[in-house]
Amino acid sequence: MPRTARDPRPLSFWLLGALFVAFVLFLYGPMFAIVVLSFQGPEGGLTFPMRGWSLHWFQQLWEGIGTVDIGAALRRSLGLGAVVMVLTVGLALLAGLAYRKKLPGGSALFYVVVASLIMPSIIVSLGVGLLFRLIDGGVKVLLEAWSPEALDSFNTTLGMYSSGLGAQLTWTLPFGLLIMFAVFNRFNPAYEEAARDLGASPWQGFRHVVLPLIAPSLVGVGMFGFTLSWDEIARSSQVMGDLNTLPLELQGLTTTVTTPVIYALGTVTTAxxxxxxxxxxxxxxxxxRRRGA
Known part of the structure; x- marks a missing residue:
């Protein structure tokens, strides 16, 4: 017989419910505490109890935190995140299309890409940084041989959109590739066959049939790419060159800033x-909705 609303729930239901509530509190409790503490009054500290309510620390954040330009770091993170998002979507899509057919060496390439997920992030960062320092040595040798006057102005190839971008792609691309594998494994090739039967070229079939069907998944890959880049620290720590992203600036501020302004910054980044x-x-x-229409 089906259970009615008046039937008592078994003890296992309440135990599992309590476990789920404890998990949610463990997961989001620290974030909620930071958000609440960021709205303290001017006399507030870094711990409870609250000392008034205000937007004072957000105003302090807007005015700047010492010598750190939070606005510039925020713009750098947004810019880098956008580039990582676009490259992750494009490269993951191309890789997913390539793996739909038998690809020579595809298995080895797949394991190499996925291995980046299980390697310690700091090791990846050090490896990318070492690679670009070797590139620096090669560039200096070439400049010394061909253009000695340009050697004085050359500093390093390490930078946000070179080594920093490469380090973050080692984190975002495997996730994008795994998502595209799942998408194309469930994709029905009969839609493409029907398009070819109606006279569509391969490009027309991809543009008007395949792409609209997988577009929601591509949006999800883009979200993964941006959010993973947005809060990345370990893989970026050794490769950013002279400029830092917002998470790296935030990491540095945790040792020097002793007011709730650091919580206000965390609230803004979370928002x-x-x-x-x-x-x-x-x-x-x-x-x-557009597909349904």
Whole structure:
């Protein structure tokens, strides 16, 4: 007989429910505490109890934190995240299309790409940094031989959009590739066959059939790429050159800033992350509505 609303729930239901609530509190409790403490009054500290409510620390954040330009670091993180997002979507899509057919050496390449996920992030960062320092040595040798006057102005190839971008792609691309594998494994090739039967070229079939069907998944890959880049620290720590992203600046501020302004910065960055996820979900919902229409 089906259980009615008046039937008592078994003890296992309440135990599992309590376990789930404890897990949610463990997962989001620290973030909620930081958000609450960021709204303290001017006399507030880094711990409870609260000392008033205000937007004082957000105003302090807007005015700047000492010598650190938070606005510039925020713009750098947004710019780098956007580039990582675009490259992750494009390269993951191309790789997913390539693996739909038998690819010579594809298995070895796949394991090499996925191995980046299980390697310690700091080791990846050190390896990328070492690679670019070797490139620096080669560039200096070439400049010394061909253009000695340019050698004085050359500093390093390490930078946000060179070594930093490469280090972050070692983190985002494996996730994008795994998502595209799952998408194409469930993709019905009969849609493409029907398009070819109607006279569509391979490009037309991809543009008008394949791409609209996998577009929500591509949006999800883009969200993964941006959010993973947005809060990346370990893989970026040794490769960013002279400029830091917002997470690296935030890491440095934790040892020098002793006021709730650091919590205000955490609240702002968390709000941006949730805004990106909300925008992604909105785009996916809009896309489904258009497909349904």
């Amino acid at each position: 941006i992350s949730f805004a990106v996820m909300g925008l992604t979900l909105g785009l996916m919902r809009l896309w489904r």
